[in-house]
Amino acid sequence: MKISIVGATGYTGAELLRILASHPAAEIQYITSESQPGTAIADIYPHLTRFYTQKLTNLASLEKIAADSDVIFIGLPHGHAMEVGRKATAINANIKIIDLGADYRFKNHDTYEQWYKVPHTHRNANAVYGLTELNRSQIREAAIVGNPGCYTTASILALAPLVKNKLVDLTTIIVDAKSGVSGAGRGLNLGSHFTEVFESVKAYNVGGHRHTPEIEEVLGRLAGEDIILSFTPHLIPMARGILSTCYANLKAGVTAEQVDAAYVSLYGKEYFIRLLGRGGCPATKNTRGSNFCDLGWHIDKRTGRVVAIAAIDNLVKGAAGQAIQNMNVLFNIDERTGLDYAPVYP
Numbered sequence: 001m002k003i004s005i006v007g008a009t010g011y012t013g014a015e016l017l018r019i020l021a022s023h024p025a026a027e028i029q030y031i032t033s034e035s036q037p038g039t040a041i042a043d044i045y046p047h048l049t050r051f052y053t054q055k056l057t058n059l060a061s062l063e064k065i066a067a068d069s070d071v072i073f074i075g076l077p078h079g080h081a082m083e084v085g086r087k088a089t090a091i092n093a094n095i096k097i098i099d100l101g102a103d104y105r106f107k108n109h110d111t112y113e114q115w116y117k118v119p120h121t122h123r124n125a126n127a128v129y130g131l132t133e134l135n136r137s138q139i140r141e142a143a144i145v146g147n148p149g150c151y152t153t154a155s156i157l158a159l160a161p162l163v164k165n166k167l168v169d170l171t172t173i174i175v176d177a178k179s180g181v182s183g184a185g186r187g188l189n190l191g192s193h194f195t196e197v198f199e200s201v202k203a204y205n206v207g208g209h210r211h212t213p214e215i216e217e218v219l220g221r222l223a224g225e226d227i228i229l230s231f232t233p234h235l236i237p238m239a240r241g242i243l244s245t246c247y248a249n250l251k252a253g254v255t256a257e258q259v260d261a262a263y264v265s266l267y268g269k270e271y272f273i274r275l276l277g278r279g280g281c282p283a284t285k286n287t288r289g290s291n292f293c294d295l296g297w298h299i300d301k302r303t304g305r306v307v308a309i310a311a312i313d314n315l316v317k318g319a320a321g322q323a324i325q326n327m328n329v330l331f332n333i334d335e336r337t338g339l340d341y342a343p344v345y346p
């Protein structure tokens with residue numbers, strides 16, 4: 001597969017390159033940066049030395065990039081990917097686009113515009129939401145995949161069995177999630193300075209984070225009815241990892257065994273979802289650097305709530321790993337290709 005990466009100097013771009021370095025079917029064609037064209041990627045990311053000698057190009061070469069690639073991964077800030085997607089698909093009708101940002105995640109473009117505050121300029125793209133375990137058959141047929149957000153991957157995977165089987169009330173769900181600082185990207189900003197983050201845990205965008213409508217739209221589709229939920233993200237002092245703790249009120253009469261069965265039936269055969277079972281307590285450390293999502297659930301008999309917990313690496317299952325999993329599905333090769341390795345521990 002001839003692969004190009006637009007936005008290769010970002011954390012997700014670098015993570016794509018790290019994983020693709022050992023993907024047997026991947027051949028990197030072009031990598032882009034608007035700020036550092038002409039620079040060798042290993043000069044920016046020394047951990048990639050020996051794996052890549054390529055120099056960065058920029059989007060002025062999009063014509064050539066689209067014509068010479070089978071697939072383009074886009075790791076740009078939201079609002080920039082849809083123009084690249086629109087132009088690339090016009091240049092090469094057979095190309096596959098996998099966007100790691102939010103531009104192609106929403107079926108409802110008005111929701112996108114309302115939350116992201118930019119007009120959607122590729123409304124007829126017919127893109128598919130790239131949460132592989134839930135959408136595999138549509139992804140296989142897609143030209144454009146909107147890869148999910150990191151918080152949303154963990155939160156949707158934790159809640160999907162409960163929502164799909166209508167075991168919980170759909171208006172009172174609470175998602176409390178924590179992310180490592182790489183979730184904010186490589187760009188400098190005050191909120192991700194070492195002294196601001198170290199020895200501190202901080203909630204942010206309470207009641208207003210843009211992953212809220214994404215989680216609601218995807219879970220709503222699974223449930224077949226609208227969902228409204230509370231989502232609170234937190235920044236914690238580590239480089240990688242997301243832990244999403246989700247609380248939902250069980251409907252009257254639902255048993256612990258029904259909850260267990262819902263998880264096993266949806267994920268029992270999923271390689272990248274490791275079910276820790278009822279009582280399981282996932283930890284980000286056990287998924288670090290890998291494409292695994294570890295999942296546990298608890299029944300709190302006192303409150304009648306189920307507490308579902310998911311741990312992922314935000315840059316792998318939450319971004320680059322899942323994007324490569326989707327590429328494998330698109331090209332009809334074993335989904336685990338290039339991704340079947342154990343997490344880094346400790």
Ligand SMILES: NC(=O)C1=CN([C@@H]2O[C@H](COP(=O)(O)OP(=O)(O)OC[C@H]3O[C@@H](n4cnc5c(N)ncnc54)[C@H](OP(=O)(O)O)[C@@H]3O)[C@@H](O)[C@H]2O)C=CC1
Nearest residue numbers: 007009010011012033034035075076100101183185186319
């Ligand atoms: N970090 C994470 O954990 C996750 C991120 N995502 C999403 O993936 C996308 C990339 O994220 P991430 O890699 O973390 O971001 P970074 O901030 O680390 O990198 C952004 C990349 O975009 C390029 N870029 C920035 N501004 C522009 C612009 N105006 N026009 C063209 N290129 C630009 C930068 O290139 P240069 O400056 O060299 O030109 C860089 O390569 C985002 O949409 C993000 O929301 C999704 C899931 C998880």
Ligand SMILES: CC(=O)N[C@@H](CCC(=O)OP(=O)(O)O)C(=O)O
Nearest residue numbers: 101102149150151179180183184
């Ligand atoms: C820690 C941190 O800042 N995280 C980012 C989410 C990163 C991500 O996955 O979101 P998108 O792909 O939708 O940008 C945030 O809260 O905006």
